[in-house]
Amino acid sequence: MPDRFTPPAAPVGIDGLIALLAKLPGLGPRSARRAVLQLIKKREGLMQPLARALADVAESIKICGQCGNVDVVDPCAICRDPRRDAGLLCVVEDVADLWALDRAGLFRGRYHVLGALYRPRWVGPDDLSIPALIARAQSPDLQEVILALNATVDGQTTAHYITDRLADCGVEVTALAHGLPVGGELDYLDDGTLAAALKARRKF
Amino acid sequence: MPDRFTPPAAPVGIDGLIALLAKLPGLGPRSARRAVLQLIKKREGLMQPLARALADVAESIKICGQCGNVDVVDPCAICRDPRRDAGLLCVVEDVADLWALDRAGLFRGRYHVLGALYRPRWVGPDDLSIPALIARAQSPDLQEVILALNATVDGQTTAHYITDRLADCGVEVTALAHGLPVGGELDYLDDGTLAAALKARRKF
Structure with a gap:
């Protein structure tokens, strides 16, 4: 029977993605792997939109100078709302x-x-x-x-x-x-x- | 006391991100909101790398023509490994x-x-x-x-x-x-x- 050895568990790019997702609250390494497989299955419907949404929000996120809420505008939508x-x-x-x-x-x-x-x-x-x-x-x-x-x-x-x-x-x-x-x-x-x-x- | 009315629960870009994350297995709307707050707190350490990793993997993912594994190369790393x-x-x-x-x-x-x-x-x-x-x-x-x-x-x-x-x-x-x-x-x-x-x- 084969000896124990340690192959790469998953390809590097995918591994990195799993490691990042596993840092989210509510997800561990196992659920992160399941999430990645789900993302790969729904590449156009979920993975690409999620990548874009993350990049957009990361780019545009602001802390409201009045109340401390997070929003894409400052003051935030709640503080602006007449x-x-x-x-x-x-x-x-x-x-x-x-x-x-x-x-x-x-x-x-x-x-x-x-x-x-x-x-x-x-x-x-x-x-x-x-x-x-x-x-x-x-x-x-x-x-x-x-x-x-x-x-x-x-x-x-x-x-x-x-x-x-x-x-x-x-x-x-x-x-x-x-x-x-x-x-x-x-x-x-x-x-x-x-x-x-x-x-x-x-x-x- | 104030009447019940329905304000926007969170800004549109953030809402969209929450809705996408909530589609992952293991995350619901509540844990997706917590995840988004965590991402916003760690914008450079987690949110931007995750956006890039998702975009990279979505771009480069392939199904191995030999074994059906997913990888960023075809044939996959396992099929290539001598x-x-x-x-x-x-x-x-x-x-x-x-x-x-x-x-x-x-x-x-x-x-x-x-x-x-x-x-x-x-x-x-x-x-x-x-x-x-x-x-x-x-x-x-x-x-x-x-x-x-x-x-x-x-x-x-x-x-x-x-x-x-x-x-x-x-x-x-x-x-x-x-x-x-x-x-x-x-x-x-x-x-x-x-x-x-x-x-x-x-x-x-």
Whole structure:
């Protein structure tokens, strides 16, 4: 019977593609190989459009200078949208949370992405976009800041910290109601729970 | 409280990218969104290389005219490799199976990809690459054809059919030992089980 030896597992170009795909969250080496075989089968319908879409988005992606959202324009489509209520500002940890809330289709205001949560001694207010948030809170149009942060220790620490910092700005600070399961992460909530939490938001 | 309305969930270019990624096996809309956010964070390290790798592979991919493997050259690297034993030919259903076997690093022969399994009235011998297999089996160098097919009804039907068709070719036809769990699919096997099945292969 043949001895064990190590041949190249797949051609170099394909190997490289598998290795890159395996770095995506949700895909490992095995599922990346299956994905590559699927892509090869659908070269014109999926592989080439995906290559183009990646190159286009990589070329044109911008971080919105106002809210921190990612978009192909700056300011982003949400900040530009005149139908959005300039009196409402929803503070989220990251862009995934912004997308989750916006997908629910319940909120007609604008967003502010912190980029992280406040963790004393690790992540300070200047690592987050809290100075920019305070600047936005000075706007005479703004009436309410809604804190849509994870119901975790870091999330609630951040919420308290922001509430303190906004105390003199004359805006009402509210937080998502505890419809969200304690310890859960916002990005994983279903739209119904998000809706309940938004509607029952309370003075913080 | 705000009425429900439906804003664009994410910008068009990014939306399109999410929709394309969500078509990959192993990714749904939610994990595709997470993947896109990850890609945006690693634009130079991951997104641009992935776009290039996809475009390169889409441009250069070929189906090997000898064995049916996918590669960027035709004949594929395995068929070209002079260290491979021309006396051994391993018959697999699809390219995923070929890669699974070759990853195990135990087999030093060449492969033959059928493309599907024989299913009377649905998939006939001409839909598979069985005529090409018979042509390869005529080669005086070839000594043994190893059938590495799923231990399913279709796999075993195909194995019997191929054994009949190769009866006059003067090659020995063997099959993977029943180390593989009955009803299981070859592509999901661990390397150890694959090795046991290869070593204990029996005359079919």
